Amino acid sequence: MKRLNLLGLVIGAAILFSGCAKEDFSPPGSDPADQATPSLKAAKKATSFTGVCIPTDIPGDPGILKPLPNGKALLRGFMSVWYDDATDPLVTGQTTWYAKEKDEADGSFTYWGKAELLVDEDLGKWDMSWKGNGGPVLNEAGDVIGLDLVAYVVGQGKEGAVKGLVAKWTYTMHWDFAVPETFVYNITGSYH
DSSP states (O other), X not given: OHHHHHHHHHHHHHHHHHTOOOOOOOOTTOOGGGOOOHHHHHHHTOEEEEEEEEEOSSOOBOOEEEEOTTSOEEEEEEEEEEEEEESSGGGOEEEEEEEEEEEOTTSOEXXXXXXXXXXXXXXXXXXEEEEEEEEEEEOXXXXXXXXXXXXXXXXXXXXXXXXXXXXXXEEEEEEETTOGGGOOEEEEEEEO
């Protein structure tokens, strides 16, 4: 009987205290509508940017292409170094890309991996994860004359002025093999 009374007391206390909620303190005369949550503050402070990502002359690693029995192929160990020239200094600098790629029999592919952006002037470092896809551009005769590529990137600021920031980038390329200047990614994105 004592155990049932104790159990009833514990359940009653749990019900009583579950109705209590922590109230944030507001100074007298302040308007609660003026108090934004951290996520709303971050949304208000989002900074957009654009730019281009161009290859550097720093040697990369072409990786190893392994043919698969179904006519597809898998690329592993690919690494390349590019330069992101953006309208915002906090997302401008050298990017090193580590990639895996799955090639389809029709020439299209998906690719994914990790990257890091070392911001110019030692302003910091972004750690990035990404995924994308691409495919051949054909002429009227059915010959491959270029590639269309897109990559979606999410980054975390890890050091310096970007530490604690979160960013999203979209990299797109329309590479015409006959025009070397088109071997460049166009960048759009934002961070907060």
